[in-house]
Amino acid sequence: MNKRLKIKKPKIPKLPKIKRAHKIIKNDVPGTLTYTGIKEQKHVSVELIDYSPTNYTTSTVDDVSKAFNKQLAGDISWINVNGLSQIDQIEKLGQHYNLHPLILEDIVDTNQRPKIDEYPDYLFIVFKMLYYDEHGTFMNEHISLVLGENFLITFQEADGDVFDSLRQRIANAKGRVRNAGSDYLMFAIMDAVVDHYFTLIEVMSDRIESLEDILFANTADQDITQDIQELKREVLRLRKAVFPFREVVNRLEKIDSTLIDEKTVTYIRDLYDHVTQVTDSIDIYREMTWGLMDMYMTTISNKMNEVMKVLTIMASIFIPLTFMAGIYGMNFDYIPELHFKYGYFYLWGAMIAVFLSLLYYFKRKKWL
Amino acid sequence: MNKRLKIKKPKIPKLPKIKRAHKIIKNDVPGTLTYTGIKEQKHVSVELIDYSPTNYTTSTVDDVSKAFNKQLAGDISWINVNGLSQIDQIEKLGQHYNLHPLILEDIVDTNQRPKIDEYPDYLFIVFKMLYYDEHGTFMNEHISLVLGENFLITFQEADGDVFDSLRQRIANAKGRVRNAGSDYLMFAIMDAVVDHYFTLIEVMSDRIESLEDILFANTADQDITQDIQELKREVLRLRKAVFPFREVVNRLEKIDSTLIDEKTVTYIRDLYDHVTQVTDSIDIYREMTWGLMDMYMTTISNKMNEVMKVLTIMASIFIPLTFMAGIYGMNFDYIPELHFKYGYFYLWGAMIAVFLSLLYYFKRKKWL
Amino acid sequence: MNKRLKIKKPKIPKLPKIKRAHKIIKNDVPGTLTYTGIKEQKHVSVELIDYSPTNYTTSTVDDVSKAFNKQLAGDISWINVNGLSQIDQIEKLGQHYNLHPLILEDIVDTNQRPKIDEYPDYLFIVFKMLYYDEHGTFMNEHISLVLGENFLITFQEADGDVFDSLRQRIANAKGRVRNAGSDYLMFAIMDAVVDHYFTLIEVMSDRIESLEDILFANTADQDITQDIQELKREVLRLRKAVFPFREVVNRLEKIDSTLIDEKTVTYIRDLYDHVTQVTDSIDIYREMTWGLMDMYMTTISNKMNEVMKVLTIMASIFIPLTFMAGIYGMNFDYIPELHFKYGYFYLWGAMIAVFLSLLYYFKRKKWL
């Protein structure tokens, strides 16, 4: 696992600005490449992992063309491109593997939703890696993947990913991966991403719980509305990333392509189960999050009730007593009670009686 | 029926942490077995029931390999494995029956949602047994089931289940079970689980009712929000377990497999009706539960109304009276009324008149 | 029409306890018969109507076996069984007509949802007769129906139904029924039940209206929440009974069975239209009912507003006046106004001026 998981106080940025890749430049010809993301990684680093059941080499280069001549015939090549801002690198790859211009556009268009496109010689898949960065900001990494006969190319926006354990499994020849084709490698990558969704869902569950705790503890201040609204937005964005991804996996399971081995289909079906678990949970958290606002409303109303009760008790007790005192502050020539020997004390008695009976009344109403 | 049903005060734990089986260990190769549940049953106990129309033997062993040589050719074998934490036991079973590694992973992954997987030689079904444990906690037991030609293997997280009456029926040769194949045994097990869902639904109905009673009786305190929120969560979790299970039963009814006898299909169709009854009820309880929050809001508002009325009545009556008393407490040199012989008593008369007319006013407004 | 329709003040019981038939007894073998209803009709009464275009006989017996030998070959037999608690009677019928054990179980399981099962020799249909009993309680009568080549068997929980007009039509040879087969008889029975749903819908519409009237008239007290909640529940239960019934009719229309004559299909299509009318209305009433709670909330808030206004007006007027009186009740050695000749009357003038300008202010704010 990489450092992306060291989350503590997630902050969610405002609604993301959605822009299309070829919209930025004037004369926006469809098929023109422009990176639309916000991760300003200046260089492109290309990682090449070349393996067969018996062989394994790895190298990192700063230009894709250097990678091409390191591939061995008969081996599976995994080419992982980090950084999408160097358009020429992407284009070189496109020319070498004969990729359709629209694919190249989708690779650099970070707003492209998850999808799968079938071409005669390769499959093209787009999905999202969601994570909290070191500042706790909810980030969206655009990952594209081209699966060919003996190769798999992955494109990421920046260095650092969740595939380290997969790299070790290839290096150490652990599990099925070294003995299977590029399709199983693709499965393993998608599997790692889905694994990471579970981590996100756990964080989300924790946040819902902590908001509920705040609400139950009645210590909510106004900022909680903001937290709830942000949580809603986060759930909606997760939904937006995961639901189309489930469709991608579903179609992958049913695809009729020579690129996908029948044995791998079993694994993809299993992956589909896992994604469905994620989407089920998202829908539950969605309902719980929406319910938080209702809970907050009742919390506010309960507080107002308490304020009102204090006012009512204080006013209802002292207003009548003040009236009684007012009576005997009058200057009428003839107020007989004023001249009673213990009049003042009698009045105190009456006042205490009124006071106690009101107290009793509020007690019975359960306001005290 | 077993002791799980002795429920009194169900408490629901927080949102469950969802983790994937092979995520816990580093280098998480898909197909690696790790038990993800929370029930720490150290040992695995394997129960073998071997029967034919004329024959019946039962035994409990602590290692699956001991069970294999007790099976008689031609008999139906029901192997029930309690406890999923001893990975090696599960793996031995997998080797003996030639089960796919992904199946073994799903058996120990307690977060796997209900599903059915068809393999050439067997069917694999996962579902959930929901119950309240002795502390009233809402528990989720992960049950997997492998149906083969002459055998049925069931996997449970811990000892104790709802199949005792089924065991007796096999022992006493009651009903169809001894004369039918392993498919009918599978039906009987799923039927027992659905029966138990009805029990859960009854408890849920009781809880909704008791919350409604509290709300109608106007004795709701703040904690009721928590109860409602917990009930919501429970309904959502039940939904999450039962709805995919309905799909499993539905697919089982339509499956084209030699493992399922045509006669059993009739029973499975019946089972489908029963599960649908459960899902219908869940949806009704869902709507009722969501409505509880609205009811609570009106309860709070009604209470606030009552508080306000008391304040308004007290203040509206005594503030004018106090003003009247204040008038004759002034020290003007010349206030003629002060020197009237019965001025004081006249004022009392006026005050009582004001008091009574205000009372009448509030009475007419139905505030008293 | 029978006495069930003499409704006045419908009371809805609590959420019904849902239990499965074979759950009550220990060792609950699927296919074991146990009546789960609450209508304790001790005896079973069997009514036999035997008719052909030219012939008509009717008789009531207390044992089904007596009915079998009264049937004439070539005639249509309608066997109507009232009372489901005498299991042996149901079993005799099952043996005579060779009914599947699961059908018998569903006949006595009053919680079985509406459904249709096709068997080679007969159709089995379950639906619900909803009505208010003499105490205004919302009741649920479980009706099952077996349609065979020349016979129709109906099962009801207790005596008394809505088929009297149908019986007369058979007796008097009115309409198509005497000239048509048992399939038309089945249609006629389902038609009578749908007719009765319209009656229920009228009652429901009346109750929504009367609740709205109460809310508009602003005379709602707290119990209205309870009424609304009960109405919600009633609507949900009606939905639960009618929506699957619509599916039954829909499948009946499309069924490929020699038991259903093509001419009857036209009538069934018409029946489907009528059930759809009922479901449309239920959905409208559902939305109206859910809206009632919102209306009630605004009613409460409006009332609170009114209370607040009275308090505000009274306090805002008399608090400043009391302050003015308080000023001249002070005992300073030198307060010049006190010694003005008409000081007291000047003050009264000032007070009246303050009073009037506050009145004017509240008038302008439309609070008076």
Next chain:
Amino acid sequence: MNKRLKIKKPKIPKLPKIKRAHKIIKNDVPGTLTYTGIKEQKHVSVELIDYSPTNYTTSTVDDVSKAFNKQLAGDISWINVNGLSQIDQIEKLGQHYNLHPLILEDIVDTNQRPKIDEYPDYLFIVFKMLYYDEHGTFMNEHISLVLGENFLITFQEADGDVFDSLRQRIANAKGRVRNAGSDYLMFAIMDAVVDHYFTLIEVMSDRIESLEDILFANTADQDITQDIQELKREVLRLRKAVFPFREVVNRLEKIDSTLIDEKTVTYIRDLYDHVTQVTDSIDIYREMTWGLMDMYMTTISNKMNEVMKVLTIMASIFIPLTFMAGIYGMNFDYIPELHFKYGYFYLWGAMIAVFLSLLYYFKRKKWL
């Protein structure tokens, strides 16, 4: 256009009572005709329009049998029947054109929802003409239509409709109608009804807007709840009439019948677009209407807020001042301030200072 469109203040009646045609009379044989509507037009007036590309005659008779011998062979006959209460007239028509009894029942059953029934020799279509009558009541006119090879029969509840412009087009041989078959005539009639739906939608839009204006202007009184509830009901009833009608048009477009010319299908497809426009708008208005209640709630809360502010300001200012005056109204033997020369004026100064600082406080809180 006819007078139905002169709407000013629409009033919506209570939820309509839904009754089935053959329910009113005892012994309700399916197929028995009873008019269920509320428009008591005693007589039936039959209008016959007979036309071909070259020929055109029109006549109005008071008995359908008189119309039959006015039809010319080879011409298209449009028979328009106004008034459904004279059952015998409908039955004569049914016999002459050999209509199925269930069709006749649906013609007089004003609660029949929009539908289309295909018979070998004719198509039967039911839909609703919605309009506000001269009193502004929201009315529901039941229109049925039988399309045969050379004829079209329309049934309406009362005189007066929206087809006048169509009649003129036939008379003046404008447009396609005289050169097309009875199927185009049917299209033209349905087109006129959809045109009228647009009028309704405009009225509804106006009402939503005027309610919004009232809410924004903050002049809403309690009756607005009633208006909103009525609007909801109206939207729901419009939905109930238009959505199944859209299905009718959709099926008409795809129907495989020799009665519908291929050229007319293009027009029907266009009609479908128009109905979909209406349903789209209904769904938008639905959401807007539901939102009105929320707006009203915030309006009430805002008002209460304002009331509270006035109370709080008045009480918070004068209660402390009254206290200050109370202090110096005490009769202690020794209160030094009372004997200060300018004590009274000093106190006034203090009071004004308190008054101003409180004013400043409320100003800063933006309450003034």
Next chain:
Amino acid sequence: MNKRLKIKKPKIPKLPKIKRAHKIIKNDVPGTLTYTGIKEQKHVSVELIDYSPTNYTTSTVDDVSKAFNKQLAGDISWINVNGLSQIDQIEKLGQHYNLHPLILEDIVDTNQRPKIDEYPDYLFIVFKMLYYDEHGTFMNEHISLVLGENFLITFQEADGDVFDSLRQRIANAKGRVRNAGSDYLMFAIMDAVVDHYFTLIEVMSDRIESLEDILFANTADQDITQDIQELKREVLRLRKAVFPFREVVNRLEKIDSTLIDEKTVTYIRDLYDHVTQVTDSIDIYREMTWGLMDMYMTTISNKMNEVMKVLTIMASIFIPLTFMAGIYGMNFDYIPELHFKYGYFYLWGAMIAVFLSLLYYFKRKKWL
């Protein structure tokens, strides 16, 4: 990009009046052309762009007939008609290209929802261009498009559009457009419109954010309800325009027509992805917008709470103190405390004690 994008303060007009084209004139024959829009462009301007890989001419004429003889055989012709109020111009085009009368009606009917109609020789597509005009009003431009073998005709309501960059690409032979057929031109036009939807979505996102900021900053005044309601309406209208457009693109992708080249289908699939991105975002914004009203409600309630607290604190502190002062303002003959030497100061001490303990109480309750 044209000036339509210079938006600053969008104002949304009231719910648009929906009228059908042929409804305005009496005797509304289907197929009669009437422009229903509100953009009163008196003249029609026709722009002709004629191109092939090697050739390119452009011209603007004021009568469509002048355009016809400028087209070169073998070239692709793009005829762009601005202004729909000159019916005769549209009709001339219709005759020249043999367009169906219903197409012409849909071209001028600005309320026609997005759709695609297939005709043997051409495709007809309707969609909406949404934008804010120079006054910030949310405008709806009706665009129709006829795609033929070698030509593409577009119809717009007024001059000025978002196709300038496309015109330049054709002029400068940039991108694929000059080498592809009229189908690619159609794609390029639709692509430009979808690009513009992204701009709208950005504005909408900004507005939601600014409303949230206002709500979080607690500076919301009553007008915000109006803003939220307008935003809701805008989202609903955008939905109404974009969702059917997605269906159009979807059908275009699957259409079986010789007019669409297989290579273009790849581009259309890409377009579909982009529209889906728009619809996904609309649904998220919809949920966020609906949530704003809830947030506003809590804001109001929080404010009321604050008002109540101030009142409660002031009243609860000074009412008891006033009572104490009232006691010693009484005129009883014998009140011992009055004659204590430091009685007045003792009382002050008591008052300060009461004052401080109440302050402490409110502090502990977190009201201060």
